[in-house]
Amino acid sequence: AANINTPDAINEAIEAGAHGSGLVRTEFLFQDRQQPPSADEQADAYRSILERFPNDMVVFRTLDIGADKSVPFLEQREEQNPALGVRGLRLGFHTPELLDTQLRAVARVAGVGRMAVMFPMVSIVEEFVRARTRFVELAAAEDADVSSVEVGTMIEVPSAALSATEIAAEADFLSIGTNDLLQYVYAADRTVGEVASLPDLLRPEMLRLLSSIVTAAHDSGRWVGVCGEAAGDPTTALALIALGVDELSASPRRVPAVKDAIRSTDTDTLASALATALKGGGTQVFTALAIAHGTPS
Ligand code: PEP
Numbered sequence: 231a232a233n234i235n236t237p238d239a240i241n242e243a244i245e246a247g248a249h250g251s252g253l254v255r256t257e258f259l260f261q262d263r264q265q266p267p268s269a270d271e272q273a274d275a276y277r278s279i280l281e282r283f284p285n286d287m288v289v290f291r292t293l294d295i296g297a298d299k300s301v302p303f304l305e306q307r308e309e310q311n312p313a314l315g316v317r318g319l320r321l322g323f324h325t326p327e328l329l330d331t332q333l334r335a336v337a338r339v340a341g342v343g344r345m346a347v348m349f350p351m352v353s354i355v356e357e358f359v360r361a362r363t364r365f366v367e368l369a370a371a372e373d374a375d376v377s378s379v380e381v382g383t384m385i386e387v388p389s390a391a392l393s394a395t396e397i398a399a400e401a402d403f404l405s406i407g408t409n410d411l412l413q414y415v416y417a418a419d420r421t422v423g424e425v426a427s428l429p430d431l432l433r434p435e436m437l438r439l440l441s442s443i444v445t446a447a448h449d450s451g452r453w454v455g456v457c458g459e460a461a462g463d464p465t466t467a468l469a470l471i472a473l474g475v476d477e478l479s480a481s482p483r484r485v486p487a488v489k490d491a492i493r494s495t496d497t498d499t500l501a502s503a504l505a506t507a508l509k510g511g512g513t514q515v516f517t518a519l520a521i522a523h524g525t526p527s
């Protein structure tokens with residue numbers, strides 16, 4: 231699947247052979263304007279995306295504003311640690327008209343295609359339950375049948391990763407946002423170049439955490455995706471597949487190389503590469519998987 235951050239990305243995703251989208255970053259509908267889009271305007275945009283992927287799942291993420299993302303019509307509050315502040319779903323709870331309007335729009339397009347909605351920056355299961363309940367209430371008010379809409383959450387905060395079992399009991403799916411999850415696990419700001427090399431998805435501690443999330447999801451019969459940039463790196467994508475991740479969603483231009491890597495690697499090789507990886511360090515993992523892929527790098 232491909233991540234969709236802009237209208238152009240829809241064509242790019244289709245041309246790249248992506249099967250739907252595991253992450254529509256809906257912020258692009260809200261940026262560069264003085265007023266947020268109405269529910270009708272949003273519904274039109276969501277419908278047109280769904281119509282472009284008639285056979286594949288499209289996952290709409292509710293607005294993820296705050297920290298590294300801003301919109302002109304909301305004054306960004308002064309916070310000492312914006313990455314730890316009112317962002318993502320937290321901002322949705324603080325400005326309910328924004329979240330409600332978006333959830334109404336999503337409910338209005340239910341049934342147009344295979345679709346899901348998910349929430350960013352969930353820290354504890356209660357936040358997810360509150361957001362899901364609100365979606366169901368608003369859908370009822372819209373007279374929309376949302377029984378076919380999957381409702382899931384991003385796992386991008388360590389506390390959410392550690393409560394994956396509780397969250398999976400309530401959610402239809404989990405989607406791991408490795409960009410933020412790595413930032414928070416390694417306490418390394420994703421916007422600060424000097425610390426950018428510290429987080430490493432292929433290190434054993436991170437692989438163990440990811441493995442526990444996948445196991446928690448599967449134990450509850452839920453699927454689990456990864457929609458962070460890591461999903462677009464062929465070698466890392468192999469590690470994610472080896473861990474049992476069910477869906478990868480990456481930038482459109484990365485999709486062909488990821489598909490190629492997965493198709494040219496057999497599962498036994500992946501399993502043994504993962505076993506090596508869990509025992510060893512990042513470099514060892516990388517080498518093992520690159521050899522498995524047949525393109526040592
Ligand atoms: C992530 O954190 O991995 C993610 C996909 O969300 P974003 O990059 O939009 O914060």
Ligand code: MG
Nearest residue numbers: 386407409410
């Ligand atoms: Mg994120």
